[in-house]
Amino acid sequence: MKFSFTEKVGHEFMNLAEALGGAALMLKSVAFWLFRSKFEASETIKQSVKIGVDSFTVTALTSFFTGMVLSLQMGQSTKNLFNEPLYVGTMVAFSMLKELGPVLTSIVVAGRAGAVVTAEIGTMQVTEQIDALYTLGTNPTRYLLVPRYLAFLITLPLLTVFADFIGVMGGCIVGVVKLGVPSSVYFDDIFTYLEMGDFMHGFLKTYVFAFMIATVSCYKGLNTKGGAEGVGKSTTEAVVVSMVLVMVLDYFISALLVAVGI
Amino acid sequence: MIEIKDLVKNFPGRRVIDGISAEIRDGELFSVIGPSGTGKSTFIKCLIRLLRPESGQIIVDGQDIASTSSEFTLAKVRRSFGYLFQEGALFDSLTVLENVAFGLKYLTDIPKSDYPRIVREKLALVGLKDVEHLKPAELSVGMKKRVSLARSIAAEPKYMLYDEPTTGLDPVTTGMVKELIIDMRSKLNITSIVVTHDLNLALEISSRVAMLYGGKFVEVGEPAQFRQSENHEVKEFMEISHLSRK
Numbered sequence: 001m002k003f004s005f006t007e008k009v010g011h012e013f014m015n016l017a018e019a020l021g022g023a024a025l026m027l028k029s030v031a032f033w034l035f036r037s038k039f040e041a042s043e044t045i046k047q048s049v050k051i052g053v054d055s056f057t058v059t060a061l062t063s064f065f066t067g068m069v070l071s072l073q074m075g076q077s078t079k080n081l082f083n084e085p086l087y088v089g090t091m092v093a094f095s096m097l098k099e100l101g102p103v104l105t106s107i108v109v110a111g112r113a114g115a116v117v118t119a120e121i122g123t124m125q126v127t128e129q130i131d132a133l134y135t136l137g138t139n140p141t142r143y144l145l146v147p148r149y150l151a152f153l154i155t156l157p158l159l160t161v162f163a164d165f166i167g168v169m170g171g172c173i174v175g176v177v178k179l180g181v182p183s184s185v186y187f188d189d190i191f192t193y194l195e196m197g198d199f200m201h202g203f204l205k206t207y208v209f210a211f212m213i214a215t216v217s218c219y220k221g222l223n224t225k226g227g228a229e230g231v232g233k234s235t236t237e238a239v240v241v242s243m244v245l246v247m248v249l250d251y252f253i254s255a256l257l258v259a260v261g262i
Numbered sequence: 263m264i265e266i267k268d269l270v271k272n273f274p275g276r277r278v279i280d281g282i283s284a285e286i287r288d289g290e291l292f293s294v295i296g297p298s299g300t301g302k303s304t305f306i307k308c309l310i311r312l313l314r315p316e317s318g319q320i321i322v323d324g325q326d327i328a329s330t331s332s333e334f335t336l337a338k339v340r341r342s343f344g345y346l347f348q349e350g351a352l353f354d355s356l357t358v359l360e361n362v363a364f365g366l367k368y369l370t371d372i373p374k375s376d377y378p379r380i381v382r383e384k385l386a387l388v389g390l391k392d393v394e395h396l397k398p399a400e401l402s403v404g405m406k407k408r409v410s411l412a413r414s415i416a417a418e419p420k421y422m423l424y425d426e427p428t429t430g431l432d433p434v435t436t437g438m439v440k441e442l443i444i445d446m447r448s449k450l451n452i453t454s455i456v457v458t459h460d461l462n463l464a465l466e467i468s469s470r471v472a473m474l475y476g477g478k479f480v481e482v483g484e485p486a487q488f489r490q491s492e493n494h495e496v497k498e499f500m501e502i503s504h505l506s507r508k
Contacts, residue, residue, distance in 0.1 A: 032333075123354070131312045132351040136413070137341060137368035139333060 023219045026141070030149055033142040043147040051113040051148070052155025056162065059108050063096070063163035066104060067170030070095055075179035085179045089189035092171035094198060101164040102202040103250055106209035109156055110242035114217040117148055118238040121221025122231040130222070140222075149214045156210035157203060164202070197262050204262070205253050209246055216242045263288055264309065264421065264453075269318035269328070271301070271308055278304045279315065280477030286455060291447050293456040293464035296474035297499065302457035303348070305474065306423045309455065310343050311336050322421075341369050344414030344452070348426045350406040352398040352413070358385070359394035362413045369417040384412040387449075388442055404435035411442060415450065422446055424456040428463055436463075443467055461503040465489065473499065 003011070070092045075085035121144060124130050133140045168190070175181040220238035224230045264286040271279035278301035286292045294302050307313040309320060311327050320328040327339050352361050362384055363377040372380065381394060388408040398406060407427070414422065424443060428436040444467055446452050458464055464471050465485040472482040475495045481488060491497065 120355075127349060127354075128347045128351040129353055131307070132345070132347060132353070134312055135310060135340060135343060135345040136365040137337060137417075138364075139337070 019219070022223065023215055026145070026219055026222065027215065029139075029141040030145050033139060033146050034149075037139075037142045037146070040143060040147050043143065044150050047147045047151035048155050050116060051109065051151045052159055055109050055112050055155075055159060058112060059105050059159050059163050060166050062104050062108055063101060063167040064170040066100055067092055067096060067167030067172075068174045070100070070167075071171035071174040072178060075175060075181065079179070085175070085181050087189050087193075088171065088175045088179065088181050089168075089186035090193045092175075093168050093190040093194050096167035096171070097164050097194070097199050098202045099250070099254075101167060102160050102205045102209065103246060105160045105163045106156065106206065106213065106246045107243055109152075109159065109210075110213045110217075110246060111239050113152070114213050114242050115235050115239050117214075117217040118221040118224075118235045119231055121218060122224030122234045125222060125224045126227050126230060145218050148218060149211070152210040152214040153207060156213070157206040160203065160206045164199075201254070201257050201262050204257065205250065208249060208253055212245050212249060213242045216245065263323065264455075265319070265321040266309070267319040267321070269305075269308060269320065270316045271304055271313060272316050273304075277477055279308065281318070282474075282477070282479055284472065284479060284482065286453065288453050289447070289451055290469040291443070291454045291456065291467055293458060293468040293471045294474050294479075295458060295461050295464045295471060295499070298459055300474050301477060302459075302474055303425050306345075306425055306455060306457050310340055310345060310423060341417070342420040344417070344419035344422045346407070346411050346414050346422070346424045346427055348429060350398070350403075350410040352401075352406055352410055354398055356397075357394065358396050358398070358401070358409050361398070361409060362394075362416050365413060365417040380416060381412075384416050385409070387415070387445075388412045389438065404431055404438070407431065407435070407439060408442070411439075411446075415446060415452070418450065420453060422452045422454045424454065424458075426458055427456060428458065428460055436460075440467060461499060 071088055074091040075088045078084070078086040078088070121130075124144070130140050130144075133143055172183055172186050175186045176183050217238050220234045220241075224234040226233075266282055266284045266286075269279050269282040270277065282305065284292075294305060296302055304313060308315050308328075311320070311330075315328050318328055319326050322339050322342065325335070325339055327336060330336060352358075353364065356364070359378065359381050362381040366372050366377055366380060367374075378394070382391070385391060385393065388411050390405065390408055390412070393401070393405065393409070398409070401409060427439050427443060431439060440463055443454060443456065447454050456464065456468065465488065468485060470482060470484055471488045472479045473488075473493070473496050474480075481491045481493045481496045483491065488496065489500070
Protein backbone atom coordinates (compact mmCIF):
# COMPACT_ATOMS: atom_id res chain seq x y z
CA MET A 1 0.00 0.00 0.00
CA LYS A 2 1.48 3.35 -1.05
CA PHE A 3 0.98 6.49 0.98
CA SER A 4 1.24 10.03 -0.34
CA PHE A 5 3.63 12.53 1.23
CA THR A 6 0.79 14.33 3.06
CA GLU A 7 -0.55 11.03 4.42
CA LYS A 8 2.91 10.16 5.74
CA VAL A 9 3.27 13.58 7.39
CA GLY A 10 -0.22 13.25 8.87
CA HIS A 11 0.62 9.77 10.17
CA GLU A 12 3.81 11.05 11.84
CA PHE A 13 1.86 13.90 13.48
CA MET A 14 -0.73 11.44 14.75
CA ASN A 15 2.03 9.27 16.22
CA LEU A 16 3.60 12.30 17.89
CA ALA A 17 0.25 13.45 19.30
CA GLU A 18 -0.41 9.92 20.57
CA ALA A 19 3.03 9.75 22.24
CA LEU A 20 2.62 13.16 23.89
CA GLY A 21 -0.87 12.24 25.10
CA GLY A 22 0.37 8.90 26.41
CA ALA A 23 3.31 10.55 28.20
CA ALA A 24 0.94 13.14 29.74
CA LEU A 25 -1.33 10.36 31.07
CA MET A 26 1.71 8.53 32.44
CA LEU A 27 2.85 11.71 34.24
CA LYS A 28 -0.63 12.15 35.70
CA SER A 29 -0.45 8.60 37.03
CA VAL A 30 3.06 9.19 38.47
CA ALA A 31 1.85 12.35 40.26
CA PHE A 32 -1.18 10.45 41.60
CA TRP A 33 0.82 7.52 43.00
CA LEU A 34 3.69 9.66 44.25
CA PHE A 35 1.50 11.16 46.95
CA ARG A 36 -1.05 8.39 47.53
CA SER A 37 1.01 5.28 48.01
CA LYS A 38 3.39 3.92 50.61
CA PHE A 39 6.96 4.95 49.78
CA GLU A 40 8.79 2.02 48.14
CA ALA A 41 12.08 2.71 49.94
CA SER A 42 13.93 -0.50 49.06
CA GLU A 43 12.99 -0.28 45.38
CA THR A 44 14.02 3.41 45.25
CA ILE A 45 17.41 2.62 46.83
CA LYS A 46 17.89 -0.31 44.43
CA GLN A 47 17.15 1.92 41.45
CA SER A 48 19.35 4.74 42.78
CA VAL A 49 22.26 2.31 42.92
CA LYS A 50 21.51 1.06 39.41
CA ILE A 51 21.07 4.54 37.93
CA GLY A 52 23.48 6.61 40.01
CA VAL A 53 26.18 4.53 41.66
CA ASP A 54 26.68 2.26 38.65
CA SER A 55 27.04 5.31 36.37
CA PHE A 56 29.69 6.93 38.55
CA THR A 57 32.82 5.44 36.95
CA VAL A 58 31.91 6.32 33.39
CA THR A 59 30.75 9.81 34.47
CA ALA A 60 33.98 10.37 36.40
CA LEU A 61 36.15 9.29 33.44
CA THR A 62 34.19 11.46 31.00
CA SER A 63 34.36 14.59 33.15
CA PHE A 64 37.99 14.05 34.17
CA PHE A 65 39.20 13.93 30.56
CA THR A 66 36.84 16.74 29.53
CA GLY A 67 38.35 18.94 32.26
CA MET A 68 41.83 17.97 31.10
CA VAL A 69 41.22 18.77 27.44
CA LEU A 70 39.46 22.04 28.32
CA SER A 71 42.45 23.11 30.40
CA LEU A 72 44.87 22.16 27.62
CA GLN A 73 42.94 24.03 24.91
CA MET A 74 42.26 27.14 27.01
CA GLY A 75 45.85 27.27 28.24
CA GLN A 76 47.27 26.81 24.76
CA SER A 77 44.94 29.45 23.27
CA THR A 78 45.76 32.09 25.87
CA LYS A 79 49.46 31.19 25.58
CA ASN A 80 49.32 31.88 21.82
CA LEU A 81 47.55 35.19 22.39
CA PHE A 82 49.25 36.52 25.55
CA ASN A 83 52.41 34.41 25.79
CA GLU A 84 51.21 32.79 29.04
CA PRO A 85 48.24 30.67 30.08
CA LEU A 86 45.65 32.99 31.65
CA TYR A 87 42.41 32.33 33.53
CA VAL A 88 42.63 28.58 32.89
CA GLY A 89 40.89 27.71 36.17
CA THR A 90 38.12 30.24 35.55
CA MET A 91 37.39 28.99 32.07
CA VAL A 92 37.50 25.29 33.00
CA ALA A 93 35.24 25.83 36.02
CA PHE A 94 32.75 28.00 34.12
CA SER A 95 32.52 25.48 31.28
CA MET A 96 32.23 22.48 33.58
CA LEU A 97 29.77 23.91 36.10
CA LYS A 98 27.44 25.72 33.72
CA GLU A 99 27.41 23.42 30.67
CA LEU A 100 29.64 20.41 30.33
CA GLY A 101 29.12 18.92 33.80
CA PRO A 102 25.30 18.76 33.59
CA VAL A 103 25.10 18.02 29.85
CA LEU A 104 27.77 15.29 29.69
CA THR A 105 26.53 13.63 32.87
CA SER A 106 22.96 13.64 31.52
CA ILE A 107 24.10 12.15 28.23
CA VAL A 108 26.03 9.42 30.03
CA VAL A 109 23.06 8.65 32.29
CA ALA A 110 20.62 8.68 29.34
CA GLY A 111 22.84 6.26 27.44
CA ARG A 112 23.57 3.92 30.30
CA ALA A 113 20.81 4.07 32.92
CA GLY A 114 18.05 5.23 30.54
CA ALA A 115 18.73 2.23 28.32
CA VAL A 116 18.66 -0.12 31.33
CA VAL A 117 15.31 1.27 32.52
CA THR A 118 13.69 1.04 29.06
CA ALA A 119 15.00 -2.48 28.45
CA GLU A 120 13.89 -3.67 31.89
CA ILE A 121 10.36 -2.22 31.71
CA GLY A 122 10.07 -3.19 28.03
CA THR A 123 10.96 -6.81 28.80
CA MET A 124 8.44 -6.83 31.65
CA GLN A 125 5.82 -5.49 29.23
CA VAL A 126 6.35 -8.12 26.52
CA THR A 127 6.50 -11.00 29.03
CA GLU A 128 3.24 -9.96 30.79
CA GLN A 129 5.07 -9.08 34.04
CA ILE A 130 3.38 -5.65 33.99
CA ASP A 131 -0.04 -7.36 33.79
CA ALA A 132 1.07 -9.65 36.62
CA LEU A 133 1.69 -6.58 38.81
CA TYR A 134 -1.95 -5.54 38.38
CA THR A 135 -3.18 -9.02 39.29
CA LEU A 136 -1.01 -9.00 42.43
CA GLY A 137 -2.55 -5.82 43.79
CA THR A 138 0.12 -3.39 42.65
CA ASN A 139 -0.06 -0.57 40.17
CA PRO A 140 3.00 -0.61 37.86
CA THR A 141 3.29 3.16 38.20
CA ARG A 142 3.59 2.83 41.95
CA TYR A 143 6.00 -0.11 41.92
CA LEU A 144 8.10 0.62 38.81
CA LEU A 145 7.79 4.24 37.73
CA VAL A 146 7.75 6.26 40.97
CA PRO A 147 10.98 4.67 42.34
CA ARG A 148 12.72 5.22 38.98
CA TYR A 149 11.62 8.86 38.77
CA LEU A 150 12.87 9.46 42.32
CA ALA A 151 16.14 7.65 41.59
CA PHE A 152 16.82 9.79 38.50
CA LEU A 153 15.91 13.00 40.38
CA ILE A 154 18.15 12.13 43.34
CA THR A 155 21.18 10.71 41.55
CA LEU A 156 21.61 12.84 38.41
CA PRO A 157 22.15 16.14 40.31
CA LEU A 158 24.54 14.36 42.72
CA LEU A 159 26.47 12.80 39.85
CA THR A 160 26.70 16.24 38.24
CA VAL A 161 28.25 17.73 41.40
CA PHE A 162 30.86 14.95 41.37
CA ALA A 163 31.41 15.45 37.62
CA ASP A 164 31.96 19.20 38.12
CA PHE A 165 34.51 18.59 40.85
CA ILE A 166 36.35 15.83 38.96
CA GLY A 167 36.41 17.92 35.76
CA VAL A 168 37.90 20.90 37.60
CA MET A 169 40.52 18.62 39.20
CA GLY A 170 41.38 17.15 35.79
CA GLY A 171 41.86 20.67 34.48
CA CYS A 172 44.07 21.47 37.46
CA ILE A 173 46.36 18.49 36.80
CA VAL A 174 46.92 19.55 33.17
CA GLY A 175 47.28 23.18 34.24
CA VAL A 176 50.01 22.34 36.76
CA VAL A 177 51.84 19.55 34.92
CA LYS A 178 51.54 20.61 31.28
CA LEU A 179 51.00 24.37 31.34
CA GLY A 180 53.01 25.29 34.42
CA VAL A 181 50.17 27.12 36.15
CA PRO A 182 50.57 26.91 39.95
CA SER A 183 47.59 25.25 41.62
CA SER A 184 47.11 28.25 43.91
CA VAL A 185 46.69 30.48 40.83
CA TYR A 186 44.35 27.94 39.20
CA PHE A 187 42.02 27.83 42.22
CA ASP A 188 42.37 31.56 42.91
CA ASP A 189 41.11 32.20 39.36
CA ILE A 190 38.11 30.00 40.10
CA PHE A 191 37.11 31.49 43.46
CA THR A 192 37.68 35.09 42.35
CA TYR A 193 35.32 34.99 39.40
CA LEU A 194 32.92 32.15 40.09
CA GLU A 195 29.68 32.80 42.01
CA MET A 196 27.07 30.53 43.55
CA GLY A 197 24.69 31.44 40.71
CA ASP A 198 27.10 29.89 38.18
CA PHE A 199 26.95 26.59 40.03
CA MET A 200 23.16 26.80 40.40
CA HIS A 201 22.80 27.51 36.67
CA GLY A 202 24.14 24.05 35.86
CA PHE A 203 22.73 22.31 38.93
CA LEU A 204 19.11 23.36 38.28
CA LYS A 205 19.29 22.08 34.72
CA THR A 206 19.99 18.56 35.92
CA TYR A 207 16.54 18.29 37.53
CA VAL A 208 14.91 19.03 34.17
CA PHE A 209 17.21 16.54 32.42
CA ALA A 210 16.55 13.88 35.09
CA PHE A 211 12.79 14.32 34.77
CA MET A 212 12.97 14.17 30.97
CA ILE A 213 15.20 11.06 30.88
CA ALA A 214 12.93 9.28 33.38
CA THR A 215 9.84 10.17 31.33
CA VAL A 216 11.30 9.06 27.98
CA SER A 217 12.80 5.82 29.36
CA CYS A 218 9.70 4.76 31.28
CA TYR A 219 7.29 5.73 28.47
CA LYS A 220 9.27 3.86 25.83
CA GLY A 221 9.53 0.82 28.10
CA LEU A 222 5.82 0.71 28.88
CA ASN A 223 4.94 1.04 25.19
CA THR A 224 7.20 -1.75 23.99
CA LYS A 225 5.57 -4.20 21.60
CA GLY A 226 6.86 -7.18 19.65
CA GLY A 227 9.14 -9.33 21.80
CA ALA A 228 12.92 -9.08 21.91
CA GLU A 229 13.08 -7.05 18.70
CA GLY A 230 10.64 -4.54 20.19
CA VAL A 231 12.72 -4.22 23.35
CA GLY A 232 15.82 -3.41 21.28
CA LYS A 233 13.89 -0.87 19.20
CA SER A 234 12.40 0.86 22.26
CA THR A 235 15.78 1.01 23.99
CA THR A 236 17.49 2.59 20.99
CA GLU A 237 14.66 5.10 20.55
CA ALA A 238 14.72 6.03 24.25
CA VAL A 239 18.47 6.69 24.19
CA VAL A 240 18.36 8.70 20.95
CA VAL A 241 15.35 10.81 22.02
CA SER A 242 16.81 11.47 25.49
CA MET A 243 20.20 12.53 24.12
CA VAL A 244 18.70 14.86 21.52
CA LEU A 245 16.32 16.34 24.10
CA VAL A 246 19.22 16.99 26.51
CA MET A 247 20.88 19.16 23.85
CA VAL A 248 17.64 20.91 22.82
CA LEU A 249 16.43 21.53 26.37
CA ASP A 250 19.90 22.73 27.39
CA TYR A 251 19.62 25.76 25.14
CA PHE A 252 16.10 26.70 26.23
CA ILE A 253 16.75 26.24 29.98
CA SER A 254 20.01 28.20 29.69
CA ALA A 255 18.17 31.01 27.91
CA LEU A 256 15.48 30.99 30.61
CA LEU A 257 18.00 30.98 33.48
CA VAL A 258 20.00 33.79 31.87
CA ALA A 259 16.76 35.75 31.44
CA VAL A 260 15.95 35.41 35.16
CA GLY A 261 19.52 36.29 36.10
CA ILE A 262 20.90 32.93 37.23
CA MET B 263 -20.47 -15.13 40.80
CA ILE B 264 -19.30 -13.46 37.59
CA GLU B 265 -21.90 -12.22 35.13
CA ILE B 266 -20.85 -11.12 31.66
CA LYS B 267 -23.38 -9.19 29.61
CA ASP B 268 -22.97 -8.21 25.92
CA LEU B 269 -19.20 -7.87 26.18
CA VAL B 270 -17.52 -6.21 23.18
CA LYS B 271 -13.80 -5.71 22.66
CA ASN B 272 -12.16 -4.28 19.55
CA PHE B 273 -8.55 -4.06 18.46
CA PRO B 274 -7.57 -1.62 15.70
CA GLY B 275 -9.45 -2.70 12.59
CA ARG B 276 -11.18 -5.77 14.04
CA ARG B 277 -13.73 -6.91 16.62
CA VAL B 278 -12.32 -9.69 18.80
CA ILE B 279 -15.16 -10.13 21.31
CA ASP B 280 -18.58 -9.56 19.79
CA GLY B 281 -21.30 -9.45 22.41
CA ILE B 282 -20.48 -12.35 24.76
CA SER B 283 -22.91 -13.04 27.61
CA ALA B 284 -22.29 -15.74 30.22
CA GLU B 285 -22.66 -16.55 33.89
CA ILE B 286 -19.86 -18.20 35.85
CA ARG B 287 -21.23 -19.75 39.02
CA ASP B 288 -19.38 -19.98 42.32
CA GLY B 289 -17.28 -23.12 42.65
CA GLU B 290 -17.48 -24.23 39.03
CA LEU B 291 -14.65 -24.86 36.57
CA PHE B 292 -15.55 -23.05 33.38
CA SER B 293 -13.39 -23.58 30.32
CA VAL B 294 -13.26 -21.46 27.18
CA ILE B 295 -11.90 -23.28 24.18
CA GLY B 296 -11.21 -22.29 20.61
CA PRO B 297 -8.44 -22.22 18.04
CA SER B 298 -5.44 -19.92 18.59
CA GLY B 299 -6.12 -16.27 17.81
CA THR B 300 -9.87 -16.35 18.49
CA GLY B 301 -9.62 -13.97 21.48
CA LYS B 302 -9.57 -16.37 24.43
CA SER B 303 -6.79 -14.51 26.22
CA THR B 304 -8.48 -11.21 25.37
CA PHE B 305 -11.63 -12.56 27.02
CA ILE B 306 -10.01 -13.37 30.37
CA LYS B 307 -7.92 -10.21 30.31
CA CYS B 308 -11.20 -8.30 30.03
CA LEU B 309 -12.61 -10.25 33.00
CA ILE B 310 -9.94 -8.80 35.30
CA ARG B 311 -9.84 -5.50 33.39
CA LEU B 312 -6.28 -5.84 32.14
CA LEU B 313 -8.03 -4.82 28.91
CA ARG B 314 -10.89 -2.35 28.86
CA PRO B 315 -13.91 -3.54 26.84
CA GLU B 316 -15.67 -1.19 24.44
CA SER B 317 -19.08 -1.99 25.89
CA GLY B 318 -20.94 -4.50 28.02
CA GLN B 319 -20.88 -5.41 31.69
CA ILE B 320 -18.63 -7.61 33.83
CA ILE B 321 -20.30 -7.98 37.19
CA VAL B 322 -18.08 -9.58 39.84
CA ASP B 323 -19.95 -10.24 43.10
CA GLY B 324 -22.38 -7.43 42.27
CA GLN B 325 -19.75 -4.88 41.18
CA ASP B 326 -19.60 -3.87 37.51
CA ILE B 327 -15.96 -3.37 36.55
CA ALA B 328 -16.31 -3.10 32.77
CA SER B 329 -16.47 0.67 32.54
CA THR B 330 -15.10 1.90 35.89
CA SER B 331 -12.05 4.18 35.82
CA SER B 332 -11.49 4.04 39.56
CA GLU B 333 -8.10 2.47 40.34
CA PHE B 334 -9.31 1.65 43.83
CA THR B 335 -12.44 -0.19 42.65
CA LEU B 336 -10.37 -2.21 40.20
CA ALA B 337 -7.71 -2.97 42.79
CA LYS B 338 -10.42 -4.10 45.24
CA VAL B 339 -12.08 -6.43 42.72
CA ARG B 340 -8.72 -7.77 41.46
CA ARG B 341 -7.98 -8.91 45.02
CA SER B 342 -10.49 -11.72 44.51
CA PHE B 343 -8.62 -13.01 41.45
CA GLY B 344 -5.54 -15.11 40.87
CA TYR B 345 -4.12 -15.26 37.35
CA LEU B 346 -1.87 -17.91 35.84
CA PHE B 347 -0.18 -16.33 32.83
CA GLN B 348 0.64 -18.30 29.69
CA GLU B 349 4.41 -17.89 30.15
CA GLY B 350 4.28 -17.65 33.94
CA ALA B 351 5.17 -13.91 34.04
CA LEU B 352 7.46 -14.39 37.04
CA PHE B 353 9.48 -11.30 38.00
CA ASP B 354 12.99 -11.97 36.68
CA SER B 355 14.75 -9.83 39.26
CA LEU B 356 13.15 -11.56 42.26
CA THR B 357 13.75 -14.99 43.77
CA VAL B 358 11.04 -17.66 43.91
CA LEU B 359 10.37 -16.72 47.55
CA GLU B 360 10.00 -13.03 46.68
CA ASN B 361 7.80 -13.85 43.67
CA VAL B 362 5.40 -16.02 45.66
CA ALA B 363 5.34 -13.57 48.58
CA PHE B 364 4.75 -10.59 46.26
CA GLY B 365 0.95 -10.80 46.41
CA LEU B 366 1.02 -11.32 50.19
CA LYS B 367 2.70 -7.94 50.59
CA TYR B 368 0.20 -6.03 48.48
CA LEU B 369 -3.00 -8.05 48.85
CA THR B 370 -3.00 -9.05 52.52
CA ASP B 371 -2.12 -7.76 55.98
CA ILE B 372 -0.14 -10.88 56.86
CA PRO B 373 3.06 -10.01 58.82
CA LYS B 374 6.28 -10.24 56.84
CA SER B 375 7.70 -12.81 59.26
CA ASP B 376 5.03 -15.32 58.11
CA TYR B 377 5.91 -15.04 54.40
CA PRO B 378 8.55 -17.84 54.30
CA ARG B 379 6.18 -20.33 55.98
CA ILE B 380 3.26 -19.46 53.65
CA VAL B 381 5.51 -19.55 50.58
CA ARG B 382 6.79 -23.02 51.56
CA GLU B 383 3.19 -24.21 52.05
CA LYS B 384 2.05 -22.91 48.66
CA LEU B 385 5.11 -24.33 46.92
CA ALA B 386 4.43 -27.70 48.54
CA LEU B 387 0.86 -27.52 47.25
CA VAL B 388 2.19 -27.31 43.69
CA GLY B 389 4.77 -30.05 44.35
CA LEU B 390 7.90 -27.95 44.78
CA LYS B 391 10.38 -27.69 47.62
CA ASP B 392 13.81 -26.13 48.27
CA VAL B 393 13.50 -23.74 45.33
CA GLU B 394 12.83 -20.53 47.33
CA HIS B 395 16.28 -19.08 46.74
CA LEU B 396 16.33 -19.69 42.96
CA LYS B 397 15.72 -17.04 40.31
CA PRO B 398 13.14 -17.69 37.52
CA ALA B 399 15.96 -18.08 34.96
CA GLU B 400 17.17 -21.15 36.87
CA LEU B 401 13.79 -22.95 36.62
CA SER B 402 12.42 -25.24 33.91
CA VAL B 403 9.24 -24.23 32.00
CA GLY B 404 7.10 -26.58 34.09
CA MET B 405 8.61 -25.34 37.36
CA LYS B 406 8.01 -21.73 36.31
CA LYS B 407 4.36 -22.53 35.69
CA ARG B 408 4.04 -24.18 39.10
CA VAL B 409 5.78 -21.28 40.87
CA SER B 410 3.47 -18.91 39.02
CA LEU B 411 0.49 -20.95 40.21
CA ALA B 412 1.82 -20.85 43.79
CA ARG B 413 2.14 -17.06 43.47
CA SER B 414 -1.43 -16.77 42.16
CA ILE B 415 -2.95 -18.76 45.01
CA ALA B 416 -0.75 -17.35 47.80
CA ALA B 417 -3.29 -14.71 48.77
CA GLU B 418 -6.11 -17.28 48.51
CA PRO B 419 -8.23 -15.79 45.73
CA LYS B 420 -11.90 -16.56 45.21
CA TYR B 421 -11.51 -16.81 41.43
CA MET B 422 -8.64 -18.29 39.48
CA LEU B 423 -7.98 -17.49 35.81
CA TYR B 424 -5.77 -19.84 33.79
CA ASP B 425 -4.44 -18.61 30.45
CA GLU B 426 -3.39 -21.61 28.31
CA PRO B 427 -2.08 -23.51 31.37
CA THR B 428 -0.62 -26.44 29.43
CA THR B 429 0.81 -24.73 26.35
CA GLY B 430 4.46 -25.58 25.75
CA LEU B 431 4.55 -28.33 28.39
CA ASP B 432 5.54 -31.97 27.95
CA PRO B 433 2.85 -34.66 28.56
CA VAL B 434 4.06 -35.42 32.09
CA THR B 435 4.00 -31.77 33.18
CA THR B 436 0.69 -31.27 31.37
CA GLY B 437 -0.81 -34.06 33.48
CA MET B 438 0.65 -32.48 36.61
CA VAL B 439 -0.80 -29.04 35.80
CA LYS B 440 -4.17 -30.66 35.05
CA GLU B 441 -4.18 -32.31 38.48
CA LEU B 442 -3.20 -29.00 40.08
CA ILE B 443 -6.14 -27.18 38.47
CA ILE B 444 -8.53 -29.88 39.72
CA ASP B 445 -6.91 -29.76 43.19
CA MET B 446 -7.18 -25.97 43.43
CA ARG B 447 -10.91 -26.29 42.89
CA SER B 448 -11.49 -29.26 45.17
CA LYS B 449 -9.09 -28.34 48.00
CA LEU B 450 -9.47 -24.57 48.04
CA ASN B 451 -12.96 -24.32 46.50
CA ILE B 452 -11.72 -21.76 43.96
CA THR B 453 -13.98 -20.84 41.05
CA SER B 454 -11.82 -21.45 38.00
CA ILE B 455 -11.89 -20.12 34.46
CA VAL B 456 -9.56 -21.85 32.05
CA VAL B 457 -8.89 -20.70 28.50
CA THR B 458 -7.20 -23.28 26.36
CA HIS B 459 -7.01 -24.69 22.86
CA ASP B 460 -6.57 -28.13 24.44
CA LEU B 461 -10.08 -29.55 24.04
CA ASN B 462 -9.09 -32.81 25.70
CA LEU B 463 -8.05 -30.94 28.86
CA ALA B 464 -11.19 -28.80 28.87
CA LEU B 465 -13.54 -31.79 28.52
CA GLU B 466 -11.72 -33.73 31.23
CA ILE B 467 -11.59 -31.13 33.99
CA SER B 468 -14.48 -28.70 33.42
CA SER B 469 -17.95 -28.49 34.81
CA ARG B 470 -18.94 -26.44 31.74
CA VAL B 471 -17.21 -25.71 28.45
CA ALA B 472 -17.77 -22.77 26.10
CA MET B 473 -16.47 -22.54 22.55
CA LEU B 474 -15.34 -19.10 21.41
CA TYR B 475 -15.54 -18.58 17.68
CA GLY B 476 -15.98 -15.40 15.65
CA GLY B 477 -16.08 -13.34 18.84
CA LYS B 478 -19.06 -15.24 20.28
CA PHE B 479 -19.72 -18.31 22.42
CA VAL B 480 -21.13 -20.64 19.76
CA GLU B 481 -21.75 -23.44 22.29
CA VAL B 482 -21.87 -23.60 26.09
CA GLY B 483 -22.58 -26.78 27.98
CA GLU B 484 -21.43 -29.57 30.25
CA PRO B 485 -18.70 -31.81 28.74
CA ALA B 486 -21.09 -34.65 27.90
CA GLN B 487 -23.55 -32.27 26.26
CA PHE B 488 -20.68 -30.49 24.51
CA ARG B 489 -19.49 -33.73 22.89
CA GLN B 490 -22.94 -34.18 21.34
CA SER B 491 -23.15 -30.65 19.98
CA GLU B 492 -24.42 -30.30 16.44
CA ASN B 493 -22.73 -26.94 16.04
CA HIS B 494 -20.54 -26.96 12.92
CA GLU B 495 -17.55 -25.21 14.53
CA VAL B 496 -17.62 -27.50 17.59
CA LYS B 497 -17.78 -30.61 15.41
CA GLU B 498 -14.92 -29.37 13.27
CA PHE B 499 -12.79 -28.48 16.33
CA MET B 500 -13.42 -31.91 17.83
CA GLU B 501 -12.41 -33.60 14.58
CA ILE B 502 -9.21 -31.56 14.41
CA SER B 503 -8.51 -32.47 18.06
CA HIS B 504 -9.06 -36.18 17.18
CA LEU B 505 -11.74 -36.55 19.83
CA SER B 506 -14.60 -38.95 19.73
CA ARG B 507 -18.09 -37.54 20.23
CA LYS B 508 -18.90 -40.38 22.64
